[in-house]
Structures are given as C-alpha cells and as structure tokens.
Amino acid sequence: MLRNRADLQHTREIYQQALDNQKKKILVCAGTGCVAGGALEIYDKLTELIAAQGLHCEVKLEKEPHDHSVGVKKSGCHGFCEMGPLVRIDPAGWLYIKVQAEDCLEIVEASIVGDNFIDRLAYKQVAKTYQTQEEIPFYKKQTRIVLDHCGQIDATSINEYLALGGYRALEKVLFEMSPDEVIQEIDASGLRGRGGGGYPAGRKWSQVKKQSEPVKYVVCNGDEGDPGAFMDRSIMEGDPHRMLQGMMIAGIACGAEAGYIYVRAEYPLAISRLETAIEEARAYGLLGENILGTGKKFDIKINKGAGAFVCGEGSALTASIEGKRGMPRVKPPRTVEQGLFGKPTVLNNVETFANVPLIIQKGADWYKSIGTENSSGTKAFALTGNIQNTGLIEVPMGTTLREVIFDIGGGMRDGAAFKAVQIGGPSGGCLTSEHLDLPLDFDSLKKAGAMIGSGGLVVMDEHTCMVEIARFFMNFTQHESCGKCVPCREGTKRMLQILEGIVAGQGTLEDIDMLLELADMITSTTLCGLGKSAAFPVVSTIKYFRDEYESHVLEKRCPAKVCQKLKRIHIEAELCRGCSKCARLCPVNAISGTIKQPFTIDADTCVKCGACLESCAFNAIKED
Amino acid sequence: MHEISDFREMDEIIARHGAEARNIIAILHDTQAKYRYVPRAVFPYLSKKLGISTAKIYSVATFYENFSLEPKGKYVFKICDGTACHVRKSIPILERLRKELGLSAEKKTTDDLMFTVETVSCLGACGLAPVITLNEQVHAAMTPEKASQLIAKLKEEEEHAS
Numbered sequence: 001m002l003r004n005r006a007d008l009q010h011t012r013e014i015y016q017q018a019l020d021n022q023k024k025k026i027l028v029c030a031g032t033g034c035v036a037g038g039a040l041e042i043y044d045k046l047t048e049l050i051a052a053q054g055l056h057c058e059v060k061l062e063k064e065p066h067d068h069s070v071g072v073k074k075s076g077c078h079g080f081c082e083m084g085p086l087v088r089i090d091p092a093g094w095l096y097i098k099v100q101a102e103d104c105l106e107i108v109e110a111s112i113v114g115d116n117f118i119d120r121l122a123y124k125q126v127a128k129t130y131q132t133q134e135e136i137p138f139y140k141k142q143t144r145i146v147l148d149h150c151g152q153i154d155a156t157s158i159n160e161y162l163a164l165g166g167y168r169a170l171e172k173v174l175f176e177m178s179p180d181e182v183i184q185e186i187d188a189s190g191l192r193g194r195g196g197g198g199y200p201a202g203r204k205w206s207q208v209k210k211q212s213e214p215v216k217y218v219v220c221n222g223d224e225g226d227p228g229a230f231m232d233r234s235i236m237e238g239d240p241h242r243m244l245q246g247m248m249i250a251g252i253a254c255g256a257e258a259g260y261i262y263v264r265a266e267y268p269l270a271i272s273r274l275e276t277a278i279e280e281a282r283a284y285g286l287l288g289e290n291i292l293g294t295g296k297k298f299d300i301k302i303n304k305g306a307g308a309f310v311c312g313e314g315s316a317l318t319a320s321i322e323g324k325r326g327m328p329r330v331k332p333p334r335t336v337e338q339g340l341f342g343k344p345t346v347l348n349n350v351e352t353f354a355n356v357p358l359i360i361q362k363g364a365d366w367y368k369s370i371g372t373e374n375s376s377g378t379k380a381f382a383l384t385g386n387i388q389n390t391g392l393i394e395v396p397m398g399t400t401l402r403e404v405i406f407d408i409g410g411g412m413r414d415g416a417a418f419k420a421v422q423i424g425g426p427s428g429g430c431l432t433s434e435h436l437d438l439p440l441d442f443d444s445l446k447k448a449g450a451m452i453g454s455g456g457l458v459v460m461d462e463h464t465c466m467v468e469i470a471r472f473f474m475n476f477t478q479h480e481s482c483g484k485c486v487p488c489r490e491g492t493k494r495m496l497q498i499l500e501g502i503v504a505g506q507g508t509l510e511d512i513d514m515l516l517e518l519a520d521m522i523t524s525t526t527l528c529g530l531g532k533s534a535a536f537p538v539v540s541t542i543k544y545f546r547d548e549y550e551s552h553v554l555e556k557r558c559p560a561k562v563c564q565k566l567k568r569i570h571i572e573a574e575l576c577r578g579c580s581k582c583a584r585l586c587p588v589n590a591i592s593g594t595i596k597q598p599f600t601i602d603a604d605t606c607v608k609c610g611a612c613l614e615s616c617a618f619n620a621i622k623e624d
Numbered sequence: 625m626h627e628i629s630d631f632r633e634m635d636e637i638i639a640r641h642g643a644e645a646r647n648i649i650a651i652l653h654d655t656q657a658k659y660r661y662v663p664r665a666v667f668p669y670l671s672k673k674l675g676i677s678t679a680k681i682y683s684v685a686t687f688y689e690n691f692s693l694e695p696k697g698k699y700v701f702k703i704c705d706g707t708a709c710h711v712r713k714s715i716p717i718l719e720r721l722r723k724e725l726g727l728s729a730e731k732k733t734t735d736d737l738m739f740t741v742e743t744v745s746c747l748g749a750c751g752l753a754p755v756i757t758l759n760e761q762v763h764a765a766m767t768p769e770k771a772s773q774l775i776a777k778l779k780e781e782e783e784h785a786s
Contacts, residue, residue, distance in 0.1 A: 233748045303650070
C-alpha cells in the first residue's frame with residue numbers, strides 16, 4: 001500500500017532498478033491474434049528453456065535483483081498481427097516474426113545466451129532483412145505514443161508500468177494541479193473524443209464539473225462493436241493502466257468518485273487484464289479511498305456488455321450499465337447533465353482516456369505539436385482487408401490515406417489493384433483512389449462524406465463488390481437497430497430489402513433513387529447515432545461507385561464477380577472429358593450429359609453454389 | 625432442458641454480484657456460463673430475488689445477442705462476419721460448417737446438443753481474418769477445409785470419449 005507521494009516515487013525507483021537489472025528481456029506478444037497463433041505455448045517454452053540454461057528467469061518483475069536475470073514477459077499487441085506470433089528481444093529491439101515453438105531453443109541459445117541475431121526469423125522485404133522492430137517500414141512511419149507501451153511491457157504487471165514512469169500524471173494531478181487546471185490543460189491540448197464524434201474532451205469535462213449535483217460518474221466506453229476495429233481492445237489488453245489512469249484523472253478533475261468500464265463480452269482477455277490492473281492499483285492504494293494520502297476517493301468497476309452494437313451510443317450504454325435494455329433515449333438532457341443513474345457523467349472511449357496521462361505529463365503544447373490544427377494528437381487505426389500488412393497502427397492526425405495504405409500497409413495483396421477503403425465501420429463511408437491524398441483528420445473526412453468513427457480501415461481491392469459491401473453494412477445496422485424508433489427500425493429494413501434485390505439481380509434504377517431518398521429520411525429523423533449514420537455506407541458507395549450499382553440493375557452483372565446470383569457458370573466443351581463428377585455433386589441436378597461427352601449446365605436450374613467449380617479436375621467449369 | 629430443482633448455484637451467482645436490479649446483466653452472464661444458456665426456470669427465481677418483474681428480465685435477456693434462451697451445443701463455433709473477415713471470405717466457412725453439421729440459419733444447434741454454429745459481428749482479431757472461435761478459442765486464417773478438419777477432430781474425440 002502506497003501511503004503518500006514519496007512511497008509512490010520510492011516504489012517506482014525500486015522497480016526501475018529491477019528492470020535495469022534484467023540484462024535481456026523477451027517480450028512475447030500475447031494479444032488475441034498472437035495467442036491464437038500459439039504465443040502462450042512459446043512463452044511457456046521460453047521460460048522453461050531459459051531456466052534449463054541455468055539463468056534466472058524473471059516472469060514477474062522482482063524487488064530483489066538477481067544477477068543475469070532474463071525477463072520473460074507477456075506483452076500486449078505489437079500491432080503487426082499478420083506476422084504473428086511475434087517475439088521481441090530487448091535491449092537490442094530485435095523482432096522475430098512467425099515464431100513457432102520449435103524456434104524457441106534457437107532463440108534462447110543464439111539471442112539470450114549468445115548475442116546473435118537469427119536471420120531466418122527476421123522480417124524481410126524485397127531482399128532486405130530488418131533486424132529491429134523500429135526499422136521495419138510498418139513501424140517506421142508510425143508515431144506510437146498511445147500504443148507506445150503495447151508490445152513493450154508486461155501488460156499484467158503494475159510494477160513494470162511504474163518502472164517506466166507509470167502514474168506520473170496521476171501524481172501530478174493529485175499534488176501539483178487543481179481540477180480546473182487539469183481541465184484547462186486537456187482543453188488546451190485540443191483532444192477530441194476518439195470514439196468517432198470528435199467532441200472536444202476538455203469541453204465535456206468542464207460541462208460535467210460545473211453541474212451542481214454532488215454525485216458524478218466517469219464511464220469508459222470499451223464496447224468497440226464496429227466490425228473491423230480493435231484498437232481499444234489492444235489498449236485494454238496491452239496497457240490497461242494507461243487507460244485507468246486517464247479515468248482516474250477525469251474523476252479527480254470533474255469531482256466523480258466512481259468509474260465504470262463497459263467492455264464487450266467478446267473481449268475476455270481485455271476483461272481479465274483490466275481486472276488484474278484494477279486489483280493491483282487498488283492494492284497499491286492508487287484506487288479506492290484516500291488515494292496516496294490525499295483524502296481523494298475514486299474506484300472503478302467493470303461491466304460486461306452482452307452483444308448489442310447500439311450500446312456504443314452514450315445513453316444506451318448507460319442504460320445497459322443500469323441493468324436495462326440498451327436503448328438510446330431522446331436528448332437533451334445530455335449525458336453530461338443526466339447520464340449514468342441520472343447523474344452528470346463523463347463518457348469517453350478507451351483511446352481518449354489513454355491520451356490523457358500523456359497530455360498531463362508532457363503538456364498541451366507538446367500534444368498540439370502532433371497532428372493538425374483542429375485535430376491534434378495521433379489516431380490508432382485497425383488496418384485490415386486486402387492489404388499486405390494488416391494490424392494495428394498509430395499515426396499523427398492528418399497522415400494521408402496513401403501513406404497509411406501503401407507505406408505502412410505495404411499496398412495490396414497478390415498484386416491486385418486498390419479499389420476503396422471503408423473507414424469508420426457501419427457509421428462511416430467508402431473512400432476511393434481520388435481520396436488517397438486526403439489527410440486523415442476529423443474535419444477532412446467529414447467533408448468527404450466519411451468519418452473516423454472508431455478507426456477501422458478496411459482496405460478493398462478490385463475483387464470487392466461495393467454494392468455487396470453496402471448490403472453487408474446495412475444488414476449489420478438493420479440487425480443491430482434497437483427498434484425503438486420507426487425510421488431506423490423500418491427504414492433500414494426497407495433499405496436492406498432493396499439492396500438484397502439489387503445483388504440478386506432484381507433491382508431497378510428507381511431502387512437506387514429510393515435508397516437515396518430513404519437514406520435522407522432516416523438520417524434526418526432517427527433518434528440516435530446508429531440510425532443517423534446507418535445509411536452512410538450506402539450513400540457513399542452510390543456516390544463513388546454508381547456505375548457498379550448500374551451494372552447490377554441494368555446489365556444484371558456484378559463487375560467484381562462477387563454477387564452469387566449474378567454469376568454465370570458454364571462448362572467449356574473442349575476441356576470437359578465427361579467424367580460426370582460435377583453432375584454427381586450438383587445439389588440441384590442442373591448438370592447433365594453422357595459419359596465421355598461434354599456435359600452442360602442448365603442456367604435456369606443452377607443456383608450458382610460453385611460446388612462443381614472446385615470438383616472439376618480439368619478446369620473445364622468456368623465462372624463469369 | 626434443465627429442470628432446475630436446486631437454486632443454490634443461482635444463489636451463489638446472485639450473492640457474487642449483489643441482489644440488485646442493476647446487476648441483472650452480470651447475473652445472466654454467469655447463469656449462461658453455468659448452464660450454457662439461460663433456462664426459463666431462473667426467470668421467476670431471479671424476479672423474486674431481485675425484485676423485478678419476469679417480463680423485465682425477459683426483455684433484457686432477449687434484447688442482448690449474447691444471451692440464449694435455447695440450449696446450445698457443447699461445441700460452439702462463432703464465425704466472425706465482421707468487415708475484414710467478410711472481405712476475406714468468411715461466408716464459405718460458415719456454409720461449410722453448416723453443411724457438415726446439417727445446420728442452417730434457422731437451425732443453429734444439432735439435435736444431440738453437440739454443435740452450435742452462429743455468426744458474430746466482429747471478434748476484434750481482424751488482422752488474422754477470417755477468424756472463427758470454438759468455445760472462446762480463436763482460430764485464425766480459417767478456410768473451409770480447416771473448418772472441416774476441426775469438426776472431424778472433435779467428432780473423433782467424442783467417439784473416443786464415449
């Protein structure tokens with residue numbers, strides 16, 4: 001238990017010393033992705049092998065220093081998911097990719113006992129080998145400040161966080177700043193909410209602080225339901241104390257004594273890492289009553305979501321914490337006035353809170369020096385889709401799409417051509433090659449008809465059908481509509497029906513106009529953000545890819561050859577040997593013929609399931 | 625279906641979270657973890673203990689996707705159909721699993737309560753798309769073939785066990 005400021009500083013020094021004593025450190029990525037690839041097995045094997053070498057293997061930072069100890073740590077997500085499982089060797093900063101359990105012995109012998117780099121486990125690109133993580137182009141172009149610790153520290157140890165200067169910002173807020181000064185600093189930094197809307201965080205905080213109601217709350221939105229986004233998950237899993245610290249600072253600044261974290265149930269690892277972090281912070285007296293002897297009080301509780309996308313919306317989220325159906329309500333009163341349990345509430349998302357300690361520690365001016373004039377700081381994006389280097393990235397606001405997709409992402413896979421990027425999930429829109437030089441910031445994207453949203457960037461190549469993508473998103477929002485207001489409940493259903501018709505080859509030109517009309521109506525009349533943004537993916541795909549919609553309705557053709565019902569499957573007579581394998585496999589008996597003679601497919605009966613395509617040994621069955 | 629005659633386990637769950645209406649979602653989570661679904665028999669019991677109507681509990685339990693009022697299989701496959709997985713062809717995997725197990729969009733669980741196949745909107749492991757989970761364990765870079773192998777392996781294990 002840390003009783004005062006000196007205690008905290010002393011503990012930090014002890015663990016700084018302990019960390020310095022670890023002459024070598026192995027960081028095994030234990031983010032969800034690498035765990036799926038077998039990272040935990042690798043971790044166990046490494047600890048075993050190091051001990052077998054007679055070295056002291058330190059899995060938890062220990063107070064008493066050992067000579068020649070090797071720190072073996074489960075870190076958070078390194079971000080380079082495509083290359084996992086990842087293992088980093090410090091202090092050299094070497095990064096080994098696609099590591100398997102069989103590689104562990106060599107890693108220990110060469111890089112831990114010895115000082116040699118293992119070339120075959122290195123990341124290579126065009127005949128160049130990259131030894132250190134920082135040199136790899138994927139990382140080189142990034143500015144990792146919020147994700148700085150992700151992949152660099154043991155995510156399950158408060159001591160390690162303290163050793164790296166953790167809780168300095170909280171210390172400063174408790175002992176050197178008044179609540180007004182804290183809010184002023186956040187305001188001056190220009191930090192805008194990273195959950196999508198981009199509302200200035202400082203303004204929100206000051207609105208909560210000035211409420212006369214004595215009971216106030218801090219709520220962290222870790223619901224992250226956007227398909228294609230996982231940056232909040234990585235922060236919760238990889239650096240949980242950073243976010244907790246942000247919440248504590250918000251609580252102290254606004255006069256709240258209780259904080260709630262609402263996390264998706266689909267993120268069990270994030271939940272358990274947060275639980276550990278909360279327990280450790282509480283045991284140290286950083287959370288709870290009389291924090292560091294200041295008489296201040298703040299505690300945090302975790303609430304598990306239960307699978308409702310709409311709960312990412314503020315009023316729905318607070319209703320869910322209260323044990324109700326997560327349905328949004330009419331505003332005003334806004335959350336800052338009447339939020340959780342009807343009390344004034346600071347509601348920010350994970351990434352927003354994670355930015356707070358940095359701003360307090362390094363100052364608003366430093367923060368403003370990153371990013372653009374009206375969007376300061378960095379933004380974490382989940383880079384996915386048909387791209388070479390998928391993963392989690394962090395770049396200064398204002399970085400262009402081209403830099404993100406081609407420099408960091410390494411361009412398209414398999415030499416395909418870039419077609420579009422879907423940004424901001426179901427609330428966002430699609431951007432095309434004409435937007436590649438668009439700076440990624442709140443205002444530029446809004447102007448282009450998209451939004452940062454939660455930061456999912458799904459890159460699509462020429463083999464993606466934009467009408468089908470629009471249908472996909474509409475299917476998602478329609479399914480997730482809470483059903484409370486009619487425009488959203490019925491409007492999205494109708495839009496989905498129309499889109500389903502178009503991809504099935506039953507659309508008309510009037511349908512496209514009807515989609516735009518419905519989009520306009522839904523956007524202007526629904527209750528909450530889910531409905532207001534539901535039509536964005538449809539509107540942006542019609543705007544930029546109208547020709548694709550027209551091919552579907554006029555020519556009954558899918559240019560990307562994706563829409564199953566518009567496919568034509570035929571057998572090329574010259575190639576067919578008449579083996580009858582396809583005919584036997586066809587579930588609807590659409591294929592017929594005589595053995596050793598070319599077979600034929602009856603287009604009217606064919607359901608385009610593609611079963612025959614895979615079966616043909618002679619590549620005689622073609623799709624167009 | 626569970627005929628619950630002994631509510632001691634429910635009492636433990638309630639005690640863990642506190643017998644307050646606001647804790648209903650956490651209590652339902654733990655109930656489901658215990659029985660693999662939310663048995664109807666717990667509704668009147670929870671209603672009495674938490675002081676909220678069964679209708680209200682029902683409304684909460686049916687609103688959230690994670691809660692199932694139908695029993696689920698021993699092995700639950702969740703196929704991620706988030707944007708990244710969708711773009712990298714998650715649907716053929718779903719179709720393969722359904723075909724092998726004789727399931728459909730309407731029928732999600734096999735009659736022997738062994739397998740359940742469902743879709744989820746996003747598992748947040750987009751870098752490894754397409755992704756599926758088998759009882760919370762993530763399987764990355766899936767293909768229809770790998771899915772078939774997974775089922776074959778589980779079936780074989782079950783046969784050995786019996």
